[in-house]
Amino acid sequence: xxxxxxxxxxxxxxxxxxxxxxxxxxxxxxxxxxxxxxxxxxxxxxxxxxxxxxxxxxxxxxxxxxxxxxxxxxxxxxxxxxxxxxxxxxxxxxxxxxxxxxxxxxxxxxxxxxxxxxxxxxxxxxxxxxxxxxxxxxxxxxxxxxxxxxxxxxxxxxxxxxxxxxxxxxxxxxxxxxxxxxxxxxxxxxxxxxxxxxxxxxxxxxxxxxxxxxxxxxxxxxxxxxxxxxxxxxxxxxxxxxxxxxxxxxxxxxxxxxxxxxxxxxxxxxxxxxxxxxxxxxxxxxxxxxxxxxxxxxxxxxxxxxxxxxxxx
Numbered sequence: 259x260x261x262x263x264x265x266x267x268x269x270x271x272x273x274x275x276x277x278x279x280x281x282x283x284x285x286x287x288x289x290x291x292x293x294x295x296x297x298x299x300x301x302x303x304x305x306x307x308x309x310x311x312x313x314x315x316x317x318x319x320x321x322x323x324x325x326x327x328x329x330x331x332x333x334x335x336x337x338x339x340x341x342x343x344x345x346x347x348x349x350x351x352x353x354x355x356x357x358x359x360x361x362x363x364x365x366x367x368x369x370x371x372x373x374x375x376x377x378x379x380x381x382x383x384x385x386x387x388x389x390x391x392x393x394x395x396x397x398x399x400x401x402x403x404x405x406x407x408x409x410x411x412x413x414x415x416x417x418x419x420x421x422x423x424x425x426x427x428x429x430x431x432x433x434x435x436x437x438x439x440x441x442x443x444x445x446x447x448x449x450x451x452x453x454x455x456x457x458x459x460x461x462x463x464x465x466x467x468x469x470x471x472x473x474x475x476x477x478x479x480x481x482x483x484x485x486x487x488x489x490x491x492x493x494x495x496x497x498x499x500x501x502x503x504x505x506x507x508x509x510x511x512x513x514x515x516x517x518x519x520x521x522x523x524x525x526x527x528x529x530x531x532x533x534x535x536x537x538x539x540x541x542x543x544x545x546x547x548x549x550x551x552x553x554x555x556x557x558x559x560x561x562x563x564x565x566x567x568x569x570x571x
Contacts (some may be wrong), residue, residue: 259338259568261285261561262293262311264300264355266345271323273316277545278343279323282316284557288565290338292316293330297344297355307334307361339367339564342375343541347419352540365571367564370539371521378522380538381418381452386516390509390534392455400440403453407431412456417443428456459531463498466544467506469525470559472514476552477502478544497544499551505532513537524560 265278273279282292292314299310309332314324340362344352356372377383385394393410395402396418406413407429415436416426425443429436443451463481467474479500506529517525526542528535549556 259290259565260293260332260336261290261564262295262309262332262337262340263343264295264297264340264359265343267296268294268314268324273318273320273323275543275546276323277543278341278541279316280546280549280557281341281343281560282314282324284555284561286316287555288558288561290561294324294326295340297351300355300358302358302361303333305361307337307358308332309334309337334362334366337362337366338568339369341369342372346380346540348375348379348540349419365568367567367571369523369560369564370525371523374520374522375539378520378537378539379418380536380540381416383539384527384534384537387512387534390512392457392530392533392535394455395453396450397453398444398447398450400437400444400447403436403440403451406453406455407436410455414452414454414456415439415443416452416454418450418452454535457530457533457535459533462531463495464535465500465503465506465529467502467510467527467529468542468545468548468556469510469513469517469527470563471523472510472517472525474502474506474510475545475556475559476548477506478547478551480544497547503532505529509534523563 263278263282271279286292293311294314295309295311301308311330311332313327313330315327316324353376356376359368359372362368382396384391395406403413411431413429414426415429427439463479466478466480468476477500479498480495481498482495509529522539524542526538526544545556
């Protein structure tokens with residue numbers, strides 16, 4: 259079968275951590291043809307998807323993540339599965355790619371469903387489950403944040419469209435920098451920012467739970483570096499083994515029906531203590547770390563899901 263991976267340039271991959279590289283390896287191990295597709299190589303030809311692609315072989319070489327085996331061009335009906343794995347932020351280019359992928363034939367597989375990736379902002383969508391989250395406000399009004407600070411004493415501010423811990427600030431009640439940071443994040447009150455009650459358990463690390471069809475594959479505990487409040491691996495945090503907690507399982511069970519309905523097959527949720535923080539649908543990571551901790555190739559379970567869908571179709 260032909261498996262296409264729409265992603266950022268392969269030479270940027272850090273194969274020690276990269277989930278997309280691991281998925282490519284899993285697809286190749288299971289006998290599929292693996293192709294790299296840059297987002298701007300996706301087009302339409304008279305209403306049919308048109309992919310320019312490079313057939314690649316993923317390598318265990320940090321200096322050379324893939325070997326290019328040749329060039330190819332396919333229509334949507336000549337492809338079996340597409341993995342949309344472009345890194346956030348979700349911008350105009352990402353949006354355009356999801357629009358084009360809506361033209362994929364129904365009997366083919368796209369992980370995750372493009373329309374649902376569009377609809378489910380990673381930081382905002384979790385607010386559909388307010389009882390699972392810390393108190394959260396999305397606002398362009400600094401008075402709203404000040405009111406939260408007066409009640410909770412510490413508040414997290416973060417942009418709605420960034421990733422990997424970028425633009426996340428922790429403020430205390432008497433912090434003189436809050437106004438300046440608020441102006442920066444909201445472009446002087448012209449766009450919304452997320453204000454979230456600080457969760458004290460953040461000092462213990464956050465829990466990245468990977469879900470396949472809404473069911474947990476496992477959890478990775480991410481701990482912040484010394485002197486840092488962000489647990490993200492890209493911000494210097496470390497990945498640590500952990501066991502799924504009752505709260506992890508309960509949150510996953512609440513999300514499962516909606517994730518399945520929306521075709522959000524491979525998702526990473528972030529949990530602090532027993533509070534849901536984010537639902538990552540664009541390009542969830544930590545699969546390599548989790549596979550190492552649990553001692554089995556979880557990437558093959560993701561590829562097997564695509565195979566089952568294709569067999570049913």
